[in-house]
Amino acid sequence: SSPNMPTSAPSNHSSRPEDLIGKLNSAITPYEAKLKALRDLKNQIIGNRTKKLAFLKLGAVPSVAAILSDAAAAEGSGGDAWELHDSVLIQSAAAIGSFACGLDAGVKAVLDVGAFPLLLSLISHANDKVVDAGARSLKLIYQSKLAPKYDFFQEKNMEFLLSLLNSENENVTGLGASIIAHSCQTTAEQQSLSEVGVIKKLVSLLGGSLLQRDASLESLSAIIRDNQEVASKFVGTDNGKALNVMIELTKDKYSRTRLLACMCLISIRNTVSPYLQDLGIKNNLVITLLDLLDDPGQVGDESPFVFSSLITEKEDMQKLAFDANAVERMLEHLKKGSFHGKRLQGILLALADLCSKLECCRDRVLHLKVFDFAIDALAHDSAEVRTAACIFLKNISRSVKNLSAGYFMNETVILPLVQLLCDSCTSVQISALRAISNVVVDFKPHKSLFTQSEGVKHLVLLSKSMESAIRINAVCALKNLMFLANNRCKEEILLELTTSTLASLISDPEAAVQEQALAFVRNLISGTLNSIEYVFGEDDLLLHAIGRQLRSSYAYEVLIQGMYTLSNVASGNEFHKEAVMNQLFPSAGNETESILAKFLQSTDNRLRTAAVWTIVNLTFPSSPGACGRVSELQNAGIISMLKNMTNDPCLDVKLRVRMVLGQLLIFGDAST
């Protein structure tokens, strides 16, 4: 234990938050003391999120803002106190800026108390340090989503913005660029900024200080994003020199600059395709972003997201990345472990993108056992990470080779995924459903692992969810589960789901759900002959539901699934075929065109194909009742329609039509 040494009271004790705020609020505290208190407060909160929140709760922002307001109002009153006044302006502005730095609650407090216009007024102050303080704080506010939207369409505002960009003070130009980066969102805004020559101004800032360069890159990103015209204009600036400057910045010594430059270039690449397609540039972007993963800070956290934007949906880029050992590099980082959820989320999403189309990537990932990290991530605290892990699993299970090898149908994968079906976050549930949808497309006949794991129970529960996105994906998963399932498996699943639920899913308000439900039935009845019996259960409940949908729906996807289902039923025995006829030609005997006739005339190839397949099955010659059905079809004008389709533009349709007509020859068509 330490000896009793006289210690001077640490400054912390005499400057408790409550005391400081008390001093700021008190009318009797001398001005110099208020300045000291301000400075003290500022020094306590900078870098210290916990303290910021504590001070916020005690109402620090209104207190500081009041002082700022008084000091700003007192400007021009002259005298020797200007130095003191300026200091008060600087300290209070800096304190307010710090409250707003990276803290939405702080930004809100600052805006609510009306500090924004006060800070704006500081920009035109004579004292450079006051200008700096004001500009910095405003810039910090503009880095938050909560910042007020800047109206670029008002002439005064545009003039002000341009004056900011033209300033000698780098904090002020930085502010101008921040405003653009934050508020420029619509095409019209991008256009109007481009028209007043902002691009040229920003390009010149690319050669300025670090602050100006980075701010400029962020603004250019915002102005160019998805805007072909502006992107082209940028590329043409200075005869292409601007673009070269930006490419050079991807090799800058500061990591944040490199990242921002990559973001800009990717934005241009994705918006105006002829540019930046050169192999050297593509490689440069891939390698730069992979190297940025090494950065321990925010830059490293953001780089995998930017990497994703480079490769997403682009097979050629994915291949390039694969060749650059992207998988290995990402795995290295996963192994380091213990970093922000954000970085883990980013890496998982980037890996998911890599595996989205290329089998070689999926192979490499599985081979290197990246998999285990993803499984662990399924139980992560952060919902975003859990979602990313599911997306990764969904993509990697697109590997047919590994699916059929049963790689994914094991407890390590299934159990955590099934658990996520009960996750509190909807997006996690949906992404888990999608992953499960892929994983259950197992080519092994028994899916008992899944059915035994309460997975089916959860899927069925989710198929009744109020959220359509959940219903759609749940039914899709069930449909895939049903794919090539054996009879016992089918029984178990249908027992849990119940025929009546299935029927109501077929009639679901959402077309996408109807489609999945019908596809489910299609899978249900395929396989052995007696599987077809399912549609006749409970008084032909399913069969009637299918017929109803075919008569009422307008969505092609639904009609196609419905027809193929009927077609499969029609491939059964006599009884089955007759039942299909009854659905296609209900005995109402009205003049309306039969649905079969409607579908045969559809502009959608797939629907015509499905319709003709049904007819193929109905008119199968070796069936006893075929002759009678042919007559009925004839009376309904179907046969003559078919005769006009022998040269249908779609090959599938053409061949099936000829197949039918070939079959009909056996019955001797008297009315040729």
Next chain:
Amino acid sequence: MQTTSKKVITRDEWEKRLSDVKVRKQDMNKLVMNFLVTEGYVEAAEKFRMESGTEPEIDLATITDRMAVKKAVQSGNVEDAIEKVNDLNPEILDTNPQLFFHLQQQRLIELIRNGKVEEALEFAQEELAPRGEENRGFLEELERTVALLAFEDVNNCPVGDLLDISQRLKTASEVNAAILTSQSHEKDPKLPTLLKLLTWVQNQLDEKVSYPRINDFSTAMLEDPAV
């Protein structure tokens, strides 16, 4: 296999070749100025500027501020250093969680060094623990630092290295670099890079030729080639 013997270059030959290489005086002046400025030798930089007419790349006044911060850390006055950094640019510590953590860590170390155990405990609780909460990446270092409080003889404990002056210098260097970055200045002087390049080039050349090497950079003496 017979290895061909390396070509030998005598000192005379070498010195002759060296004298043919032209290096501009102003380039060397710039290098010297760059070194003085980056390392923070304000007075030397001023004098050098007066005597050689070489303009420094940045405003020497900003160096004074930066050096004050560095000196404060090196003397263990971390609180003072923090105040000075915040006066210079309040964004630096607000946007550099790692640096801020290291400064807080240094504060704790100084309290422990001065035997102010109670204060140290309170400080660790109020100021350092929240950093660990805000950022899991700091937990390991935090634990190491707090471990200092558990030992009677802090100078001889497993984490005693934290009390070394080198720890202060490390922190000082980190804050110096952050200030330089915020001022858009290179944080490393060019001179060491040149020396590193020289080392590399000599190593490369060693494989092909025998020549008078510079082995001691402080004297830059040419040493005769081994025959």
